[in-house]
Structures are given as structure tokens and as C-alpha cells.
Amino acid sequence: MYTTLLHQYQLVLSARTALFDYCETVKTEDLLRPLATFNNESMITQLMHVANCYLFWLSKSIMQQQRPYFKNEEHQNLTAVRNAYGQVDLVMNDFLHHFTDSLGQQILITRPDGSQLTRSPFEIFTHAITHEFHHKGQVMNMSRQLGYIPVDTDVVRE
Template sequence: MLSLFKYNWQVREDWFTWCESLPEEEFHKERVGGMKSIRETLTHIIDCELLWLNSLVDEKVVFERRQLLTQLNEIKEYSTFVQLFTEQFIEQLPSDYENNIIEVQRRDGSILEFTQKKIFAHMITHEIHHIGQLSVWAREIQRKPISSDLIIRIFE
């Protein structure tokens, strides 16, 4: 499980590096689809990782500067903060995590039940989905997207 998170984090870091050469207006520009901008999509990926992890823990983790994320370096700091929390949590998973049921309350108050394994699978595929959106936007502005080819990446 951790190896797939490491894969996602490696791809995310490559996107951060890719964004460093992007004009500021392109980073913030409202686009069609996804979370409406490159900045908001990167932030959303990290937000969701933290949201789902907080559904698994008793004591919630909060990034105090969350409301101030407008610049790439701030988003990178947020990513590092959440990544450390995620990695520590995964490294301490009990052997029966695949069968451990978690109750998640929806906005309407109803309760859904998922195994921790399913939550982790969702977290992994959620990021991959949004990385695809970033790739589409990169091509729209005539830039080469980051390769997300799992088979050629080294992430152990």
C-alpha cells in the first residue's frame, strides 16, 4: 500500500517542479473541468488525502495555514505536512487493516461503512484521476505533462 502512495507523491513532486516554470497566471487560471485551476487541483488532492486520513484517526490532524494556500511553495509545504502524517499512519497499520471497518458520516448525516483498504484504494485512485486532469491542461497550454507511467518509476 505504501509503495503506491510513494508513487503518487513522486508524481506530485514532479508536478510541483513542472509548475515552477509555469507563468503565475497559468497556475491560477480558471479552466474547464477538474477543480477549475492547477493550483486548486493540487490543493484538492492534498485536502482529500488529509480528509480521508482524518476519517481513520481519533485525533484529527489540522494544517493551520490551510486558508492561506495561494502560492506553489505554500502548497508544497502542505503536501509535505500531509505526506508525513500519511506515511506514519500507514507504517503503523495493524495487520488486519484490510478488514477493519470505518464508519464515515456523509454531509446528509447518513453513515457509510468502508474497510480501511477500500479507503486507501480510493485515496490512491483519487489522486491519479486528478493527475490525468493536470495532464490534459498541460497539453492545452502546449507543455509536456509529467509522465505518470508506474512501470518505469522507481518509488520503493
């Protein structure tokens, strides 16, 4: 199962690279532009939200590590965003190595609001990557609203 999840994450990385390469064609001021249609969030704040969710679900909740969250004010350009995702990749690597033989193990998770739920590392892995794809779609939509023509950033693309 470990090899399968590692391969799946490599597909996520390929799609993420396509997204970041596309974002390189977007002006920095547009990457930072809050959009009312997205609760006054920007493309960069959406990307940083996803990076922080990886930290919350994989690192803090499942592996019980105390890593600081990424701060939006420190990520005001695509280079800083890419660097943050480099850290996310290290967290994912640690996560997959840690749970190589116990991806189905049920773990009690406490959310920031104090509520609790029980999930397996496999479920959390799936949640984290699908969450990224959800927000990737939002980023593409945001760019369209700003007048750009999005490219294909799916796992299967030309």
C-alpha cells in the same frame, strides 16, 4: 501488507514529484488560472482539493483526528502546495503506522452530508491514491489547454 502499501505510496510520491517538477515550468499565473472547462477550477485548486481529500479520508474519517483543511487562499504558489503535501505525507505515515495490523478492519465513516458508509483502511488508502491520480491527469490536461506540453508523470516512466 504494511510494507507493500508503504512501497506503493513511495511510487505515488515519485509520480507526484514528477508532477510538481513539471508544474515548476508552468507560470504561477497559469497555475492559478481558472478554466471554464474544469468548473472554473485552477491547477492549484485541483491539487489542494486532493490534499484536502487525503485529510478527510485518512485523518478525519478513519483516524478520527480533527485537522484543519488547507485553505486555497494560503496556497497560491507551488512552494505552498508542496508544503501542504509534506503535511499529507505525515498523515499518510501516521495512517499506515496506525493500521499496520488492521488494514482490513471495517470502519463506519460519516460524510460531511451526514450519510454513512463502512470501509476498510485498505479501501480508503486505495481510494485516496487513485483519487490523486485522477486529478493529476486533470492537472496535466489543464496545462495542455493553457498551451504547455505535459511530461510523463506516471509511476512507470522513462
